[in-house]
Amino acid sequence: MNDDDRLILWQTPACWGAPSTSPFSIKLETWLRMAELPYEARSLTRPPRSSTGKIPYIERADGSLLADSGVIIDALTRERGVTLDDGLTPRQRALATAITRTLEDHFYWSLAWDRIAVDAHWRVTRAAYFVGLPWPLPTIAPPVLRRGMLRALHGQGFGRMPEAEIMDRVRRDLDALVELIDGPDGVLGRPSSVDATVYGFLLAARCPPWDGPLQRAVNERPALTGFCDAVARRVWGAPVET
Numbered sequence: 001m002n003d004d005d006r007l008i009l010w011q012t013p014a015c016w017g018a019p020s021t022s023p024f025s026i027k028l029e030t031w032l033r034m035a036e037l038p039y040e041a042r043s044l045t046r047p048p049r050s051s052t053g054k055i056p057y058i059e060r061a062d063g064s065l066l067a068d069s070g071v072i073i074d075a076l077t078r079e080r081g082v083t084l085d086d087g088l089t090p091r092q093r094a095l096a097t098a099i100t101r102t103l104e105d106h107f108y109w110s111l112a113w114d115r116i117a118v119d120a121h122w123r124v125t126r127a128a129y130f131v132g133l134p135w136p137l138p139t140i141a142p143p144v145l146r147r148g149m150l151r152a153l154h155g156q157g158f159g160r161m162p163e164a165e166i167m168d169r170v171r172r173d174l175d176a177l178v179e180l181i182d183g184p185d186g187v188l189g190r191p192s193s194v195d196a197t198v199y200g201f202l203l204a205a206r207c208p209p210w211d212g213p214l215q216r217a218v219n220e221r222p223a224l225t226g227f228c229d230a231v232a233r234r235v236w237g238a239p240v241e242t
């Protein structure tokens with residue numbers, strides 16, 4: 001790799017067999033691999049330096065930062081001449097946008113609810129998320145994360161719903177995905193950037209070590225597990241172990 005091409009991917013650490021605790025990070029790292037852009041993944045041990053305060057973000061060789069997985073993908077596509085989405089029709093691009101919004105702005109909250117709001121799951125999440133962080137973060141960060149996420153879930157709405165209602169909405173998202181995924185070669189029938197998003201969010205739903213309604217909802221849909229396994233093999237070189 002030329003030194004000027006160096007990209008550092010800053011993200012939360014690997015967890016439960018997934019490359020990061022964050023679906024957005026799994027998405028971006030999967031995309032970097034699909035785009036064949038060399039990168040080095042680094043786990044944050046301090047607050048993010050991104051303009052949004054969120055992860056993942058990219059540090060370029062000149063020290064400049066790029067934040068937000070979607071913005072990063074668009075910017076690197078332009079800067080590095082990535083051809084993954086070349087030739088997509090306006091309808092395919094519209095479908096990719098609709099799927100991305102469903103996963104990132106709706107389904108995402110079911111992941112947060114599952115990992116952080118459900119008491120029994122939170123005990124497992126808390127024990128896994130903060131390993132290796134410098135003291136005193138392992139004691140300070142968990143209650144701060146949980147309080148913030150419960151507040152966000154209340155604002156978004158899932159925090160005010162019974163489990164059955166959340167899961168009804170999740171199953172509708174997943175049923176829509178089943179209808180829209182056009183085979184294991186890619187959501188749009190061939191590899192394209194939206195595959196990375198779908199993979200990131202499905203893997204994040206499947207990877208926790210508990211077998212709750214969210215995991216079962218994904219695992220009971222062979223079109224989704226088949227898609228996940230195909231991307232894992234093609235892009236990561238190994239099937240998903242869940």
Ligand SMILES: N[C@@H](CCC(=O)N[C@@H](CS)C(=O)NCC(=O)O)C(=O)O
Pocket residue numbers: 021022023024053054055056067068069070
């Ligand atoms: N739109 C952003 C969303 C990223 C995001 O929400 N990341 C979460 C982790 S999964 C985060 O950093 N949360 C910390 C916070 O909200 O302060 C992207 O696509 O990268």
